Amino acid sequence: MNDGAVLVSEEFRKQIRGTQLQHLFNYLPGVYFVVKNLEGRVMMANGVAARLCGFEHESEMIGKTDYDIFSKDRADAYVLDDRSVFETGERIIDRVEMAPDPKNSINWFVTTKIPLYSHEDTIIGLACIARNMTDAYEKLRPYAEMNEVLEYVFENYAQPIKLDELAQVAHLSVSQFERRFKKVFEITPTRHILNVRIRAACKLLTSTHDTIASIALDTGFYDHSHFVRSFKKLMGLSPSTYRKEGRTNPW
Numbered sequence: 001m002n003d004g005a006v007l008v009s010e011e012f013r014k015q016i017r018g019t020q021l022q023h024l025f026n027y028l029p030g031v032y033f034v035v036k037n038l039e040g041r042v043m044m045a046n047g048v049a050a051r052l053c054g055f056e057h058e059s060e061m062i063g064k065t066d067y068d069i070f071s072k073d074r075a076d077a078y079v080l081d082d083r084s085v086f087e088t089g090e091r092i093i094d095r096v097e098m099a100p101d102p103k104n105s106i107n108w109f110v111t112t113k114i115p116l117y118s119h120e121d122t123i124i125g126l127a128c129i130a131r132n133m134t135d136a137y138e139k140l141r142p143y144a145e146m147n148e149v150l151e152y153v154f155e156n157y158a159q160p161i162k163l164d165e166l167a168q169v170a171h172l173s174v175s176q177f178e179r180r181f182k183k184v185f186e187i188t189p190t191r192h193i194l195n196v197r198i199r200a201a202c203k204l205l206t207s208t209h210d211t212i213a214s215i216a217l218d219t220g221f222y223d224h225s226h227f228v229r230s231f232k233k234l235m236g237l238s239p240s241t242y243r244k245e246g247r248t249n250p251w
Contacts, residue, residue, distance in 0.1 A: 032130040108133040
């Protein structure tokens, strides 16, 4: 069996209702999910796939083929890919392709198709997921806009960091930066800086024999007592106890 295949136990398939897996994929925003049998008929689909294909509900897709859903040229291309998976057992991984949506716009999709095997090691269908990169970009854009800030904190946590410095990196005023950062990450910039410093301290406590006072200075705390108070408040135990118990980095 191909390493990328999914084994579907006959007994398991009898015990579980397909809609349960379908509901799981409905919670993956922007991810198109479809399962087809060897005849190319849809056996399972999520809500994203249904809406992308112009249906109100995923149940309307069940039993349909690509030719029932798409134009002939698109269906021909999809069926060709499916046949390749069925005949060779080889996966199609992260293929970038354009696909129009019901609003007749063009979106970029990254598509993956894998064969589904029965307990007898026979291909019985395939599963396809496709991610709408246009939608994904819009969801990730706020995080990407803060990426330089995160890198700045990571590279400079051992030094004093002022909010106006971070605001300048983000090309925002201090007040705008604080509001936007908290909206995106649901913590304040100051708390993020503390988290990064404590994370670095955890690594040093378990991987070096440096003194706690030295680790405090190396991770941006202005004195030993400040470090101990901050560490205990966030981690629930003192740095010395953390080191003694051999805890690992929690992040």
